[in-house]
Amino acid sequence: MSSLFKTVGDVACEPAQAASVATTGTIGARLDRLPPSRTIWTFVVLISLGGFFEFYELFSTAYLAPGIVRSGILTETTRGFFGMTGIASFIAAAFAGLLVGTLLFSAIADRFGRRSVFTFALLWYTASAAVMAFQTTAWGLNFWRFMVGIGLGVELVTIDSYLSELVPRQMRGRAFALNQVITYLSVPTIALLAWQLVPLAPLGLDGWRWVVLAGSIAAILVWGIRTRIPESPRWLASHGEQGRADAVLTALEQRVERETGRPLPKPEPSVGEVIEHGRLSEIFSRRYLSRTVMLSTFHVFQTIGLYGFSNWVPTFLVHQGIEVTASLAYTMGITLVMPCGPLLALLYADRFERKWQIVTSSVVVAVAGLLFAATRNPALIVLTGGLVTLGATTLSYNFHAYQSELYPTRIRARAVGFVYSWSRLSGVFSGFLVSWALSRAGVSGALLLIAASMAMVAISIGLLGPRTNGRSLESLTQ
Template sequence: MAMMEGASQLRAADHPALAGTASAVDTGAISARLDRLPATRAVWKLIVLLSLGFFFELYDLLFTGYVAPGLVKSGILTSTTSGLFGTSGVASFIAALFCGLFLGTVACGFLADRFGRRAIFTWSLLWYVAANTVMAFQDTASGLNFWRFVSGMGIGVELVTIGTYMSELAPKHLRGRAFAICQTLGFSAVPVVAFLSYLLVPNAPFGVDGWRWVVLLGGISALFIWYFRRNLPESPRWLASKGRIREADEVLSRLEEKVASEYGQPLPEPGPSDPVPRKAGFADMWKPPYRKRTVMLIIFHILQTVGFYGFANWVPTLLVKQGITVTSSLLYTTVIGLAAPLGPLLGYWIADRFERKHVIVCMAALNIVSGLLFSQVASAVAIVTLGVLLTLAGNIISFTYHTYQQELYPTAIRARAVGFVYSWSRLSAVFSSFVIAFTLKEFGVTGVFVFIAGAMTLVIVAIGLMGPRTLGKSLESISH
């Protein structure tokens, strides 16, 4: 015992900024030390760097709907399909993306659990940038769809990795707000891609189709994140879960020293270490307490994607179908897109005050009402107002569930488990894009929003009845 106390005193002497902290460096202690960190510039810097990666990820993910009118105009795709699963329409382009996202999340989610959050964050970004660059030079529907599928795989891996990375680096008292800021910066890509599409898609600068410029600009800009990623540390929680306790301690000690120097006073004492779940495998997703959470999230993801992407990817096409010109449609969606980052920014004020599940339920209800009204209006003011409400509701749901699903599984399988449940939204989007195209053709815009309303009603039921509470709890305590 005396030797242990001496070691503790030696450690405090070696790291003055850590005076008063526990010397234990097991996994539970690593988590407790992370969770007590105050929200200083060093902590927010990590969150912002991850958020910048998310910006370019969403740019690449969401340009689909904005470039669709340009793809139709260029003659590569058609706005509707001749059959339910036709491969020459906009629906096939959307489906190709989500097929790639599905494979990337369901089959490759384990990569971040095996090789680390930092490495996969970097390489998956380079993967989808390269694939989208090749896609920008395609002239056939088959070539376009194939490379969109390939880029979707990289985006799928990146989506899971960033969420996992963020949940493990952010202290528990900051987790909801960290995701809110991440989504605010990420969804700033929506007005950017909408405005670039408004300027470029109807035109052909230097003789090159405008949609190609929109795709290329995102890829070139994203390479800057590859450069800045050198400032991101590996997740101490992940290192500890792999038994690399010394490395986890070193990474966390460096972060603690930066935080302490900015904080200007001794860091708070770590709280008691929550019991760490035993080493988990994929099969544990189907055992209590995770089985109910897994079923809930599968149901949720199958349905939520209908509401989110049913509007985000189709709004320019829906407006054109209502008789609005391509240029006016892109102008309206640019204005609507300005609201995209406001959703999570508003959510910043509620993120760590209200239960995640309650926020999702309320925003799903707003989505239903706004969508049904959107299908019945024709004036510019009404279209933009209801479009903004739909965007706000969808994006608040998005940042909330990105926080929520990361909290429901232990560190050892977090990326793999979230990748698995998240992949169902990708699979759903593949089929729902064809269903929406078919519904639009047969039942018009009203039919599309009735379909979306039905899906969001079931979201309310699933989350409301099956979702556990997570607000203010450590990741380890939620995992029990």
């Protein structure tokens, strides 16, 4: 691995004498001709490690909540709808930070590059999480979780942009599937750590604080091993740095040829992008408006559906008459399914059209969610809950790939940040909304809300979504 970084990573930071004149079109065509190789998959893994911490943070709520409540910082419920001393405010703070990170700060990834921004964003998360772990008031805890969310929001948008630009078109689906396998491994990780630490107070420090610190420490380790990842060749070319783009890509091509033992095929002719600093207003132009409306609508409703279920599973089970201990055991069983959706997708992700995978997954979540509300049988609870989770995680890897394919490199991070920010805004209110539905109509009402949200997801993508499988990024955005 060290030789890989020496070969490819070093040229990311140095001016290079181009062996040939590189354009955005030729850079894209050269990337798309690369076969799957150890080098490409290594980069996918290293880039994806940053996404681990977003889900580590978001899914931690259900597991940290009992410890935070027991320490007297937050309460389970509040009298007011927007009470800032309840667990719902802890959920809202994370989504509010993610909203700010994805909407307001995503532009820096288009301006300063993918590599530097996701490196800085991970350090931001590390510092904010460490400070959050030592807060003793509701306002302090929520403020620093908000700061954590900002760092993770920038990180995630940059990861999606970089992955779509780096991997060849014939393996984009599988690359994002692997990305989500790594991301979802955070959920059983947080569940296991919380199970072991939250009931305790090692060295006199509340167990939930140790769980938060564990994420911060792990992020430092990931930051260390990602510092040698090169800049995106497509981003370099789109900013007029063809020499550096050619140098990075030439080193990558040579490495892939050595690994595969055969020469690379000739690149196919490709249309290049305009070399300029794009404007966010482009996403509202005639070319991209329908995509922007489609993805914004999608994100509003997918968040209610996906997080509305995952964050409330233990509560739903308790309301159905299941004992707390048993509900946590069932939740653990359902949680273990999370990495399985994208893991299975490694077998078929690039064989079936992405938009129809999203539609099918949405229907599975809606139907299985309604069946979950109707059963009390332990085996059926785990089965239907597992199907919801399988559908949700399959949907997740698809939309991360899909949204990053639909905009040009010059505005990709900002465009993804804008449409994805709707999910963060929706997430701010989703906890309050599900809580309201649960109090008014019980578990059936809450899950009906979730099913209706997933129906809107299927409709928006099914009617407005373009086909993307096997197409170059340049052809999709011209």
